[in-house]
Amino acid sequence: YDDRDTTMSIEMHIFLQDDIVMGTLTVRENLCFSAALRLPKSICQLEKDEKVERLIQELGLSKVAGSWVGTQLIRGVSGGERKRTSIGMELIFDPPVLFVDEPTTGLDASTANSVLMLLKRMANSGRTIILSIHQPRYSIYRLFDSLTLLVGGRMVYHGLAQDALDYFSQIGYTCEPHNNPADFFLDVINGESTAVALNKLNNSEELDEEQLSSSLKGIEDRLVEEYKNSSSYKQTKSELERIVQGQDYSTRPKSRTITYSTSFCHQFNWVLRRTFKNLMLNPQTSFAQIGVMIFLALVVGAIFFGVKENSSGIQNRMGALFFITSNQCFSSISSAELFITERKLFVYCLSKERVDSESLKRVVFKTNPKPFYLDINMKHYLISPCVQIFSGLLVNLPSVADWLNWLKYLSIPHYGLVAVEINEFIGLTLCDMRNTSGLEIQVCSTGEDFLSDQGIDYSTWGLWQNHLALGIMTLIFLIIAYLKLRFIKKFT
Secondary structure, eight states, X not given: OTTOOGGGGGGOEEEXXXXXXXXXXXXXXXXXXXXXXXXXXXXXXXXXXHHHHHHHHHHTOGGGTTSBOOOSSSOOOOHHHHHHHHHHHHHTTOOSEXXXXXXTXXXXXXXXXXXXXXXXXXXXXXXXXXXXXXXXXXXXXXXXXXXEEEETTEEEEEEEGGGHHHHHHHTTOOOOTTOOHHHHHHHHHTXXXXXXXXXXXXXXXXXXXXXXXXXXXXXXXHHHHHHHTSHHHHHHHHHHHHHHTTOOOTTOOSSOOOOOSSOHHHHHHHHHHHHHHXXXXXXXXXXXXXXXXXXXXXXXXXXXXXXXXXXXXXHHHHHHHHHHHHHHHHHTOXXXXXXXXXXXXXXXXXXXXXXXXXXHHHHTTTTOHHHHHHHHXXXXXXXXXXXXXXXXXXXXXXXXXHHHHXXXXXXXXXXXXXXXXXXXXXXXXXXXXXEETTEEEEEEEEHHHHHHHTTOOOSHHHHHHHHXXXXXXXXXXXXXXXXXXXHHXXXX
C-alpha cells in the first residue's frame, strides 16, 4: 500500500458479482449517474462530464457510449461491455483499491479474457485490483501478479502466481505438462490431483462416503499446515507485522460514521430522475400499465355514464367510486417486472414444489389434507374481506358492532373512498318520484343527508383527515421498509 495511512480503507470500493447498471439507460447515462452521486458538488458539471468521457475511452466503450445497456425486452450492449460499464461505475471515484467479485460470471471465454485484460491495464496504471475468480483459463491465470488459494476459508497459498507451481511441487504435488495451473490447484484442493489419485489407487479398499470426507479433510489440513511451515507464509506474516507496527488499534472506534460526497436532496433528485426515465423506457411498466388504466377509464366511464340524480344514482356513484379506489390500491402491486426477471427460475421452482409436495403427502396428508390447505390460505380469507368490507361500501359502518368497528381504521380503501364520497355528494340534490294515494310526489334529499346516514363527517376536517391518515400509513410503511432493508444489509 506504499506506506499510506491505514485510514485509506475508506477509499476502497467493491465491485459486486451482479451488474448494477440500469438497462434502460445508455452507457454514458449510467456513468454520469454514478459521477453525480459519488463525486463531490465542489466539482463542476463540466469536469464530471470530462471525467466520464475519459473513463469511457479507458474502458473501450466509445462505440457503445450512446447505446442502451439493455434489459430482457430491450436489446443492448454485449455482456462484456455491460460488465465494463459496471466496473466503470465504481472507477468513477478513481479508487486506489478495487475489490472485484467474480468479474467473469456469465461471460464467454473471449469476453472474460477482455474484461481481465482491462483489469490488468488498470493494475499497471497504479491501482490495486483484488479479485475472486473460479476456474480461470490459462490466458487469464498468467495475468495474475499475486495468487491466494483458499479451502474452507483457510489459506493454503499466498504469494507470486509464477511461484505457485514450484511451491506445490515442493510439497509433493506436480502439475502435469500442458495442464492449466488453475485447474491443477483446484484438483489438489479437492483431492483429485494425480498425486492424490495415485495414493488412492495404492489403497485397494473402496472408501465409503464418511471415509472419503475424512480423507478430503485430511488433505485440507495437510495443505494448511504445509503453507504455515513455508517461507512464503513467514514472509507474508512479517510483512503484515511491519505494516501494522506502530499503529494503535486499541482506541479505534467500533463503528465509523459514513459520510457521503453529496447531500440527500441531491441524491434524491438524481435517483428520482433515473427512476422516471426507467419507467418511461420500460414497456412492461409504462405502456402496459398506461394502456390498462386508459382501458379501465373507458369501461368505467361507459358503464356509469349519465348517472341520474336519484336513489339509483346513489348506488351507481358508490359503485364507481369503490371500483376506482380499490383499483388504485391493488394496481400498485405489480408483478410484471418480477415475472420477466425471474422467468428463468420457473423450472427450478416447479421442480422444488414437486419435491416438497411428495414429502408433504407422506407426512401431513396421511391424516387429512383439508386443514393443511385451509391453514395456508387462511391469511387471504381473513385479510381480503376485512379490507373490502370495512371500506364503507358493502356494510354501513355505523351499524357494525363496536368490537369490530375499529377494523375500518386498518382498511386503506376506506380512507380513499370516504374522501371521494365527500367530494362527490357535497352540494348534490337527489330527487325521487313516489306514488302516494294516486298522487306522484317528488321527494328530495341532499348529499349531506346521505353522508350523515353513512356516518361520514363531511366537514373540511372530515375530508382532510383521510388525507392525513393515508399519509401517516404511507410513512409507517416506508419506515418498516427502511428498517427491513437495514436489517437485511447487516447479513448480506
